Amino acid sequence: MRPPQPSPVQVPRMVVLASGRGSNFQALIDGVADGRIHASIVRLITDNPGAYAIDRARKEGIPVSVLDYLVFQDRTAYESALFREIQDAGADLIILAGYMRLLGEPIVAAFSDRMINIHPALLPCFPGLHAQRQALEYGVKVAGCTVHFVTHEMDSGPIIAQRCVPVGEDDDEETLSERILREEHDCLVEAVALFCDGRLEVTGRRVRVR
Numbered sequence: 355m356r357p358p359q360p361s362p363v364q365v366p367r368m369v370v371l372a373s374g375r376g377s378n379f380q381a382l383i384d385g386v387a388d389g390r391i392h393a394s395i396v397r398l399i400t401d402n403p404g405a406y407a408i409d410r411a412r413k414e415g416i417p418v419s420v421l422d423y424l425v426f427q428d429r430t431a432y433e434s435a436l437f438r439e440i441q442d443a444g445a446d447l448i449i450l451a452g453y454m455r456l457l458g459e460p461i462v463a464a465f466s467d468r469m470i471n472i473h474p475a476l477l478p479c480f481p482g483l484h485a486q487r488q489a490l491e492y493g494v495k496v497a498g499c500t501v502h503f504v505t506h507e508m509d510s511g512p513i514i515a516q517r518c519v520p521v522g523e524d525d526d527e528e529t530l531s532e533r534i535l536r537e538e539h540d541c542l543v544e545a546v547a548l549f550c551d552g553r554l555e556v557t558g559r560r561v562r563v564r
């Protein structure tokens with residue numbers, strides 16, 4: 355007779371939302387595979403049928419939901435479908451990994467302190483679109499990325515981790531974006547790993563690592 359097997363350890367079920375290339379999504383896939391992140395990626399949801407993130411998910415056998423924003427009657431219909439997909443996936447945690455839309459109040463409220471976003475700037479500077487371009491136009495000497503919890507205000511929730519990069523005199527949007535992106539991957543994996551290990555404590559705007 356086989357000896358009793360240890361029951362599998364329950365790890366958080368992570369749903370990733372991505373709109374495009376998906377290199378941050380790939381960093382999460384790799385982080386789970388190499389054991390840095392103790393979670394399972396149970397679904398990729400994208401609003402863009404042409405997103406390269408879809409190919410990355412299929413290669414790994416991760417289920418994909420494509421919710422083409424353009425086929426929905428309005429934002430409310432899109433958001434309801436999105437919420438259903440998230441609930442059907444049994445998500446414990448949502449990661450916005452290059453997801454380029456604002457999320458409505460019902461989803462944000464349901465996943466308070468359980469939804470994480472990565473933004474390519476040192477928040478609170480340069481929220482919104484084209485953060486790297488904003489940083490160059492402002493003339494900052496240091497740029498970077500921020501991983502934060504999502505609240506109802508755009509790019510403004512409690513900050514989990516940040517990374518800095520220098521801005522060179524010859525940088526353009528492309529070179530600066532690449533430099534920041536290299537930091538993003540590690541910063542996101544580190545923050546998600548801490549969350550999944552139950553090591554983040556949120557008090558007001560402060561996030562402490564236990």
Ligand code: GAR
Binds near residue numbers: 378379453485538
């Ligand atoms: C990343 O730079 C991410 O920080 C940014 O989009 C890019 C997605 O790249 N997100 C935002 O600007 C959200 N406000 P990826 O698809 O290769 O991960």
